[in-house]
Amino acid sequence: MSKEPVAVVGIGQTKHVAARRDVSIAGLVREAAGRALGDAELTWADIDAVVIGKAPDFFEGVMMPELYLADALGAVGKPMLRVHTAGSVGGSTALVAANLVAARVHGTVLTVAFEKQSESNAMWGLSLPIPFQQPLLAGAGGFFAPHVRAYMRRTGAPDTVGSLVAYKDRRNALKNPYAHLHEHDITLEKVQASPMLWDPIRYSETCPSSDGACAMVLTDRSGAARAPRPPAWMLGGAMRSEPTLFAGKDAVSPQAGKDCAADVYRQAGIADPRRDIDAVEMYVPFSWYEPMWLENLGFAAEGEGWKLTESGVTELDGDLPVNMSGGVLSTNPIGASGMIRFAEAALQVRGQAGEHQVEGARRVLGHAYGGGSQFFSMWLVGSEPPD
Amino acid sequence: MPEVLKAPLAVEFPFTRSVGPVQSAFLTGLRERVVLGVKTVDGRVLVPPVEYDPVTAEEIHDLVEVAPTGTVTTWAWNDEPRRGQPLDTPFAWVLVRLDGADTALLHALDAPGPDAVHTGMRVRVRWAEACEGAITDIACFEPYDGEPAQPAGHSGQFTDAISGIVAPARLDYTYSPGRAQTAYIRALSERRTVGERCPSCRKVYVPPRGACPTCGVATSEQVEVGPRGTVTTYCIVNIKAKNLDIEVPYVYAHIALDGAGLALHGRIGGIPYDQVRMGLRVEPAWTEGARYPDHYRPTGEPDAEYDTYKELL
Numbered sequence: 001m002s003k004e005p006v007a008v009v010g011i012g013q014t015k016h017v018a019a020r021r022d023v024s025i026a027g028l029v030r031e032a033a034g035r036a037l038g039d040a041e042l043t044w045a046d047i048d049a050v051v052i053g054k055a056p057d058f059f060e061g062v063m064m065p066e067l068y069l070a071d072a073l074g075a076v077g078k079p080m081l082r083v084h085t086a087g088s089v090g091g092s093t094a095l096v097a098a099n100l101v102a103a104r105v106h107g108t109v110l111t112v113a114f115e116k117q118s119e120s121n122a123m124w125g126l127s128l129p130i131p132f133q134q135p136l137l138a139g140a141g142g143f144f145a146p147h148v149r150a151y152m153r154r155t156g157a158p159d160t161v162g163s164l165v166a167y168k169d170r171r172n173a174l175k176n177p178y179a180h181l182h183e184h185d186i187t188l189e190k191v192q193a194s195p196m197l198w199d200p201i202r203y204s205e206t207c208p209s210s211d212g213a214c215a216m217v218l219t220d221r222s223g224a225a226r227a228p229r230p231p232a233w234m235l236g237g238a239m240r241s242e243p244t245l246f247a248g249k250d251a252v253s254p255q256a257g258k259d260c261a262a263d264v265y266r267q268a269g270i271a272d273p274r275r276d277i278d279a280v281e282m283y284v285p286f287s288w289y290e291p292m293w294l295e296n297l298g299f300a301a302e303g304e305g306w307k308l309t310e311s312g313v314t315e316l317d318g319d320l321p322v323n324m325s326g327g328v329l330s331t332n333p334i335g336a337s338g339m340i341r342f343a344e345a346a347l348q349v350r351g352q353a354g355e356h357q358v359e360g361a362r363r364v365l366g367h368a369y370g371g372g373s374q375f376f377s378m379w380l381v382g383s384e385p386p387d
Numbered sequence: 388m389p390e391v392l393k394a395p396l397a398v399e400f401p402f403t404r405s406v407g408p409v410q411s412a413f414l415t416g417l418r419e420r421v422v423l424g425v426k427t428v429d430g431r432v433l434v435p436p437v438e439y440d441p442v443t444a445e446e447i448h449d450l451v452e453v454a455p456t457g458t459v460t461t462w463a464w465n466d467e468p469r470r471g472q473p474l475d476t477p478f479a480w481v482l483v484r485l486d487g488a489d490t491a492l493l494h495a496l497d498a499p500g501p502d503a504v505h506t507g508m509r510v511r512v513r514w515a516e517a518c519e520g521a522i523t524d525i526a527c528f529e530p531y532d533g534e535p536a537q538p539a540g541h542s543g544q545f546t547d548a549i550s551g552i553v554a555p556a557r558l559d560y561t562y563s564p565g566r567a568q569t570a571y572i573r574a575l576s577e578r579r580t581v582g583e584r585c586p587s588c589r590k591v592y593v594p595p596r597g598a599c600p601t602c603g604v605a606t607s608e609q610v611e612v613g614p615r616g617t618v619t620t621y622c623i624v625n626i627k628a629k630n631l632d633i634e635v636p637y638v639y640a641h642i643a644l645d646g647a648g649l650a651l652h653g654r655i656g657g658i659p660y661d662q663v664r665m666g667l668r669v670e671p672a673w674t675e676g677a678r679y680p681d682h683y684r685p686t687g688e689p690d691a692e693y694d695t696y697k698e699l700l
Contacts, residue, residue, distance in 0.1 A: 071439040
């Protein structure tokens with residue numbers, strides 16, 4: 001028996017900001033979930049199951065969100081699951097929810113991801129004082145910056161490319177009312193003049209810390225037929241993982257990312273992603289990851305990703321727009337960031353992205369990664385149901 | 388087999404929490420020595436209150452004052468109170484249904500012994516001497532044989548309501564790095580770096596993990612690597628980390644020790660930060676009594692060719 005087609009019929013986000021002191025965590029997830037239900041014109045009673053994801057427990061000290069948030073998400077008397085995959089969790093959470101529909105376990109599933117970075121401490125959560133170990137010397141940016149340098153060495157990319165990505169994403173964010181950073185006076189010169197934090201990564205080329213939540217309502221064919229607005233259809237979805245560190249790991253272009261993308265393209269019948277996919281929302285917490293992931297995801301040959309960025313292909317009006325929403329560089333509630341990518345991909349193919357809509361977007365990739373480039377989750381969504 | 392290392396690990400952090408409107412009223416009420424519940428859609432009163440109806444999922448905010456007296460619905464005796472618990476002498480954990488509430492609140496009951504506690508017994512709140520807007524404003528419950536107290540019908544509206552709390556969290560572990568890393572750490576104390584070779588792919592893991600993550604087989608063959616190695620890649624850190632006594636800028640590098648199958652991470656010293664480069668040949672610099680090399684410094688050898696380390700990036 002073939003899989004049930006999965007449709008996204010409701011999408012909700014909070015306005016992402018540095019600190020939401022007016023709501024509890026329950027109130028925050030509720031706001032996103034309520035908006036997703038409103039978009040789908042459904043009520044809590046229409047939901048068969050809830051799948052939730054968040055950042056690693058130590059980040060905000062909530063060990064069992066599924067227990068604490070059951071009331072807020074209308075999950076009482078229903079199955080409720082929690083998904084864990086570090087920074088990629090928002091994507092993995094959506095895929096677990098989608099698989100429940102695809103397998104015909106449930107008809108309509110609510111999926112939610114969140115983080116209140118203002119009430120958590122990611123830096124601390126990642127650097128617990130493990131006995132006998134040398135303390136981590138550099139933080140998250142310091143972890144990824146050497147990989148960026150390795151990419152530059154491997155490809156010969158000019159050192160101007162990172163600033164171009166940040167300048168583009170921050171301008172895109174100005175068109176997205178939900179984005180955290182709205183830097184109205186942004187210029188390329190300002191990005192280039194911002195201080196080097198972890199050389200070669202500049203301050204303006206890093207993501208902010210945000211409070212926010214994202215939710216989606218996923219449903220089957222009959223649910224999609226009742227939807228008040230055009231659905232987004234899942235054409236392929238996959239997850240892959242690999243160790244953070246192992247002999248032979250390619251930290252610049254991890255094998256797990258390549259395999260994950262290849263699986264999605266196989267499911268969706270994509271022969272040439274550069275030709276067949278209209279736009280991409282990818283997880284870029286440091287600007288250089290745009291050209292790196294363009295190669296890893298097969299949109300450019302190895303060593304060529306930066307040329308797409310440099311020539312304007314990834315601009316909002318380019319041939320392959322990347323991070324139309326402003327991306328992780330403009331909004332980063334870590335636990336929700338992956339799901340925001342997935343949701344933005346769905347908004348695009350539904351034609352609901354507003355000012356940052358890509359005209360005629362029919363197939364859009366949503367991508368998330370997490371850990372030390374260790375977990376990958378992706379989906380391809382389309383405006384038409386799968387064949 | 389030599390004994391594996393062990394050490395205590397305390398994971399401790401003061402998390403802040405915005406409490407939202409309902410918990411704000413509840414906690415502010417405690418500060419004013421008023422206990423508030425919330426009314427559900429079907430008319431029940433939940434204490435402590437919640438923001439969303441557990442049956443209908445609707446948002447609820449109709450606050451109701453309940454009495455500081457109530458009935459024990461069940462209990463368990465706690466012989467050995469731990470750090471952070473409400474009382475430091477043996478006490479009963481109790482669920483108390485306060486007069487006017489339909490659900491029970493978890494708290495401590497100060498009683499001389501388990502024989503003095505029973506389900507159905509009447510109790511009342513013993514308030515803390517100074518109330519600040521926390522569940523600890525109820526110091527505990529105590530036995531009570533008077534009439535049910537009459538709530539005054541507080542509206543749940545307060546001036547200068549509490550909007551957030553600090554919730555200190557602490558977890559105590561006994562950490563052991565395991566057999567393979569214990570051997571690695573012991574060798575380091577003799578200033579030797581010892582990894583383990585995978586019997587299948589022949590790669591040498593430093594630090595060793597006792598198993599090869601790629602092949603999924605146990606490793607045991609010990610191999611000394613280094614002491615020299617090659618900087619494969621690096622960044623220049625310009626921001627000072629808390630609790631880390633290193634002057635910025637400094638170079639944080641991936642270093643592939645000669646013979647190792649993957650790079651480890653360390654600081655580069657003994658050379659101006661802006662002269663560090665990929666391919667730089669380095670060796671560990673030790674300080675007296677340290678468990679790890681303080682940093683790695685140039686050996687003076689010619690730089691390694693890119694092709695010799697590009698697979699280690």
